[in-house]
Amino acid sequence: PADRDGPESESENILAGFKTPNVLSDSAREKIIFIHGKIADQDAVVILEKTPIREDTLPELFSCSSLRLETRNDIYGSYRLQAPPHLNEIKTTVIYPATEKHVKKYQRQENFLVEETGEDYESITLPYIQQQSLSLQWVYNILDKKAEADRVVYEDPDPKLGFVLLPDLKWNQKQVDDLYLIAVAHQRDVRSLRDLTSEHLPLLQNIFQKGKEAILQRYNLPSSKLRVYLHYQPSYYHLHVHFTKLGYEAPGCGVERAHLLSDVIQNLQANPQFYKTRTMYFPLRADDGLLDRFREAGRM
Amino acid sequence: PADRDGPESESENILAGFKTPNVLSDSAREKIIFIHGKIADQDAVVILEKTPIREDTLPELFSCSSLRLETRNDIYGSYRLQAPPHLNEIKTTVIYPATEKHVKKYQRQENFLVEETGEDYESITLPYIQQQSLSLQWVYNILDKKAEADRVVYEDPDPKLGFVLLPDLKWNQKQVDDLYLIAVAHQRDVRSLRDLTSEHLPLLQNIFQKGKEAILQRYNLPSSKLRVYLHYQPSYYHLHVHFTKLGYEAPGCGVERAHLLSDVIQNLQANPQFYKTRTMYFPLRADDGLLDRFREAGRM
Structure with missing residues (x-):
């Protein structure tokens, strides 16, 4: 039945035709790798990330895997386990065709902490953002249900107060340990x-x-298990809020980039213009054009 | 040849005979799981950790795996990849027989986010801290040079404004990538x-x-490479400030516990009593006595 196999066959082709792979960055700790290459002569970025080990698969994992002893010392034994493939999937993201910005985004880069006053924002950051005018089409596709409609966890359709809540692409939704949603x-x-x-x-x-x-309704996770925050700088300039599980060290949850929503609310209650005047600190990658602007302005 | 198959057969047996598995802790980010159970009626701890993705295996991984499309939006495609088992091993450690100490070591404590108003601090947290009256002798030993004197990186001896700067015990000082100092x-x-x-x-x-x-003098690291922050709650109640390298995801640098020193300074400049009245959020472990106090007070 060709029609049912369609998406799979197509997807099998996509990586078999991935040429000249070049590692942009990787993390041995997180078991993730970012690769740049070509698909049909166009740039593509492929992200491979091993999936978390799921408790519900352990009995099958133990009974259906093969083990090889590597070394033993006293009560400590070290083995290599080969698992059935369906119990050990690799989450794969393909960005294709990818722009130069995508490639840069995943290229390992040093970070620098930038100090941005309210005036710096007006004179350096805002003009830069406006000039970049990155497409938010994919965001509007979500809001308009033209894409990812089946992934929406919750929606409040109010145009002023409403939002769409959906899983971040980084989360495979198989376990709540690394729950990551975006409003x-x-x-x-x-x-x-x-x-x-x-x-x-x-x-x-x-x-x-x-x-x-x-999130309580859908995942049975109370608010005392959640870290709710915004990024500054965000990775795209349309208001969105991150919901991640407390205890899960989500990328970007560090104090240098994340701002607890409850703090943001308190700050605005205390001072309606808080974020117009506050000096903000955030990391920028060495290749970020905004960093050049701060340097040119003598602010680094 | 039974003698050659020996180690492998034995190792196959060991996990097939692993009974009553109970997850002690896991990390979705690091793809690791710690499990307690029984082997032949004796306690055992099994640690499974997915292996980092190796660049040299990529060509075979791309050509020999099967892919299933999960979702697509514009240029972004998300897939599940099933790899040949030998390219996707799981590092397995078996501690057997394990003692109670091994089991406790890997037992995770859940965290709960606590909301503490200024009044909660006065009525719940402060009395609890005072009652605990944990010894700060080790801190005074450092300040008085009765201990760790050879580790001091810098000192300003002024009794009012001064401080001692020294490496955190978590840092082995072999590389600046994970620089961690405490003032x-x-x-x-x-x-x-x-x-x-x-x-x-x-x-x-x-x-x-x-x-x-x-830090610039000693480690040649400028302030644009540093994350400087306080913890709330701190792990000991004597004023200290954390200096870690930006880009190093130091434990405890998450937005739920860390407070940038530059923000603390701005907050106090804007409102001298800021930290008397601010509602603070922080995680507490399930076995923390302070959490019980918040529960007893009906604040959880």
């Missing part, structure tokens, strides 16, 4: 923290409250 | 963030400035 606001005119004022408090509180409720 | 204030009456007011600004600014200078 994307329907409102389209907030680029980042810097655009937030006290008038956005109802929107932020709505995302916080209904996002937590939806 | 311990000479002043003995600041338990935590909650005790800070604007009168401590000179102390905080002194630690920030001279700490960064000392």
